[in-house]
Structure formats: C-alpha cells, structure tokens
Amino acid sequence: MVDVAATPFPFKLDPQHVALIVIDMQRDFIEPGGFGDALGNDVSRLQAIIPTVAALIDLARTHGWVIVHTRESHLPDLSDCPPAKRLRGDAPLRIGDAGPMGRLLVQGEPGNAIIEDCAPKPGEIVIDKPGKGMFYATNVDAQLRAHGITQLLFAGVTTEVCVQTSMREANDRGYECLLIEDATESYFAQFKSAALAMLTAQGAIVGWSTPLAKLQAAVA
Ligand code: TIU
Numbered sequence: 001m002v003d004v005a006a007t008p009f010p011f012k013l014d015p016q017h018v019a020l021i022v023i024d025m026q027r028d029f030i031e032p033g034g035f036g037d038a039l040g041n042d043v044s045r046l047q048a049i050i051p052t053v054a055a056l057i058d059l060a061r062t063h064g065w066v067i068v069h070t071r072e073s074h075l076p077d078l079s080d081c082p083p084a085k086r087l088r089g090d091a092p093l094r095i096g097d098a099g100p101m102g103r104l105l106v107q108g109e110p111g112n113a114i115i116e117d118c119a120p121k122p123g124e125i126v127i128d129k130p131g132k133g134m135f136y137a138t139n140v141d142a143q144l145r146a147h148g149i150t151q152l153l154f155a156g157v158t159t160e161v162c163v164q165t166s167m168r169e170a171n172d173r174g175y176e177c178l179l180i181e182d183a184t185e186s187y188f189a190q191f192k193s194a195a196l197a198m199l200t201a202q203g204a205i206v207g208w209s210t211p212l213a214k215l216q217a218a219v220a
Contacts, residue, residue, distance in 0.1 A: 001013065001014055002014075002015060002218050002219055003218065004178065004208075004210055004214060004215055004218040004219075005210060005214045005217075005218065006178060006208040006209060006210035006214065007196075007200045007208060007209050007210065008200050008201070008203060008204055008208070009203075009204070009208075011176070011178045011208040011210065013151065013178070013215075013218065013219070014150065014151055015063060015065070015219065016148075017148055017149055017150045017151055018065055018066075018149065018150075018151040018152070018153060019065060019066035019067065019068055019144060019147065019149045019151070019152055019153070020056065020057065020060040020065055020066070020067045020068070020152075020153045020155070021068045021070070021134065021152050021153065021154050021155070021156070021166065021170075022053065022056075022057065022067070022068070022069045022070070022118060022155050022156045023070050023134065023154065023155065023156030023157065023162050023163045023166055023184075024070055024071060024072050024156050024157055024158075024162050025050075025053060025069070025114050025115055025118040025156050025157065026071055026072070026111070026112060026113065026114055026115065027101055027110065027111045027112070027113055027114075027115055028072070028101070028104060028105055028111045028112055029043065029046060029072075029157050029158065030043055030046045030047055030050070030115055030157065031043060031101065031111070031115070032100075033099050033100035033101050033111065034099065034101055034104065034111045035072075035093075035095070035104045035105050035111070036158075036187065038091045038092060038093040038094075038099065038104060039089070039091050040091070041187035042187060043187075045185055045186070045187055045189075046157050046158070046185045046187070048185065049157075049182065049183055049184065049185045050115065050117050050118065051117075052180075052182045052183045052212055053117075053118050053155050053156065053183045054117045054118055055212060056153075056155050056180055056183045056212055056215075057118060059212075059215070059216060059219070060153070061121070063219060065153075066125065066144070066147050066149055067120070067124040067125065068124070068125040068126075068127060068134075068140060068143075068144070069114055069118070069120045069124060069125070069126050069127070070126075070127045070128075070129055070134050070140075070156070070162075070166070071107075071112060071113075071114065071126065071127070071128050071129070072105060072129060072130075072131075072132070072162060073105055073106065073107045073112050073128045073129070073130070074095060074096065074105055074106055074107065074130055075106075075107060076103075076106055076107065076108070078095070078096045078106075080130040080137065081095055081096065081105075081130060099111065107128055114126075125140075125143055127139075127140045127143075131165075132161055132162045132165040132166075133162070133165040133166050133168070133169040134162075134166040134169065134170075135166070135169040135170070135173065136169070141173060144175075149175070150174075150175060150176065151175060151176045151177070151178070152167075152170050152175045152176070152177050152178070153177075153178050153179075153180060153215070154166065154167050154170075154177060154178065154179045154180065154184065154207075155179075155180045155183035155184055156183070156184060157184065157185055157186075158184075158185065158186045158187060158191075159179075159184045159185060159186040159191065159192040159195045159196070160186055160188075160191040160192065160194070160195040161186075163179070163184050163195075164195050164199065167179060167199060167206055167207055168206055170207075171206045171207055176207065176208075177206065177207030177208070178207060178208045178209065178210060178215075179196070179199060179207060179208070179209040179210075180209075180210065180211070180212050180215065181196060181209050181210060181211050181212075182211050182212055183212055196209050
C-alpha cells in the first residue's frame with residue numbers, strides 16, 4: 001500500500017488492484033460544435049485540463065495500471081437513448097442531430113471520438129455508455145472485477161455530471177475512489193468545487209480527491 005496525500009485524509013493506494021477511469025474526454029464535450037457546445041456551454045474551460053489528463057494516463061501506463069476510457073454515446077438508431085434524454089431542453093441541436101462533427105453523441109461519428117491527446121492505446125478498455133454513469137447499461141463492473149480491481153482513480157469531464165455520477169455508482173459497488181482534482185473540469189467553476197467538496201465531505205462519504213502531483217509523488 002502507498003499513502004497518497006488526499007482530501008479528506010490519505011488514500012491507501014493498492015497499486016496491484018487500481019484502475020484509472022478516464023470519463024468522456026470526447027470531442028463532443030471539449031471542442032466547439034459538439035454536444036457540450038450545443039447545450040450552450042463554454043467548452044474552452046475543459047480544454048485546459050487536457051495536458052494533466054494526458055500526464056495521468058502516462059503515469060498509469062508507466063505503472064501498468066488497468067486503464068478504462070469511457071464515451072457517452074448512443075447507437076445510430078438511438079434505441080438506447082430515452083426520449084426523456086433526447087428531448088430535454090431547447091438546444092438548437094439534439095442527440096442524434098447532425099452537427100459540424102457529425103451526429104451528436106452517436107457512436108462512430110467524428111465528434112464522438114476521444115480527443116487525440118487522450119486517445120486509448122491497444123489493450124486499454126473502452127466503454128460506450130448511454131447514460132451519465134459508467135455502470136448503467138455497460139459491462140464495466142464485470143471487466144473491472146475480472147481484473148481484480150478494487151480501487152478507481154477518476155479523471156475526465158464533466159466533474160459534476162458524468163464523473164460524479166460514475167464515482168457515486170462505483171462507491172455503491174464497493175470500489176474505493178480517488179478523484180484527480182486537476183484532471184477533471186466542469187463548464188461551471190462553482191459546480192466543480194461544490195462537487196469536490198460534497199464527494200469528500202463526511203469522512204470521504206463518496207471518496208477522496210488529490211491533485212496529480214501528489215499522486216505522482218506518492219508512487220515515484
Ligand atoms: N453536460 C455535461 O456537463 N455533461 C454531460 O452531458 N456529459 C458528461 O459529463 N460526460
């Protein structure tokens with residue numbers, strides 16, 4: 001076990017049983033013309049974390065940790081997209097509509113791809129998920145358990161939507177979760193800080209958080 005300085009108290013990292021989860025580092029959320037942009041968000045906020053997420057992925061590769069990349073995506077016929085999700089709000093483009101990077105949040109479209117700087121390598125797990133949480137309607141739990149994984153490091157976007165939902169789902173399934181603070185971002189600065197605070201409050205009620213430098217220092 002390796003002690004990682006973290007909030008609200010040190011995280012006891014088990015390097016033999018930890019996986020890195022990189023949530024939805026997709027063009028659809030990070031580049032202009034994607035789903036995040038269509039919802040009215042300033043996507044440039046998310047671009048700032050790309051180097052940190054890439055460095056975290058490098059660290060995981062160096063240590064041979066299991067790496068899972070997720071994509072929020074739907075089948076081309078949208079049979080896995082409930083109308084309640086597709087029709088929500090008054091965005092000019094909805095899930096499945098054609099934008100400048102192809103159909104929004106649809107598998108195989110250019111905009112649905114993970115950005116080049118964080119792209120999966122052969123052997124890494126890629127999960128297409130129709131929901132915000134990574135366990136809903138996926139086989140990720142079985143894949144993690146097959147690898148003997150008990151701890152998850154979280155990164156990606158957005159902090160209070162897909163990252164928080166996935167971390168809560170993981171916590172309920174018995175995983176110990178450490179969120180890498182500077183490897184996650186929200187379209188709303190105050191939502192990121194609120195999410196970090198509520199996840200780690202009450203004695204790590206959902207999990208821990210720490211900046212990448214503290215994880216790097218602990219495993220160096
Ligand atoms: N809108 C928003 O903040 N996020 C999402 O819709 N999906 C993810 O967080 N991946």
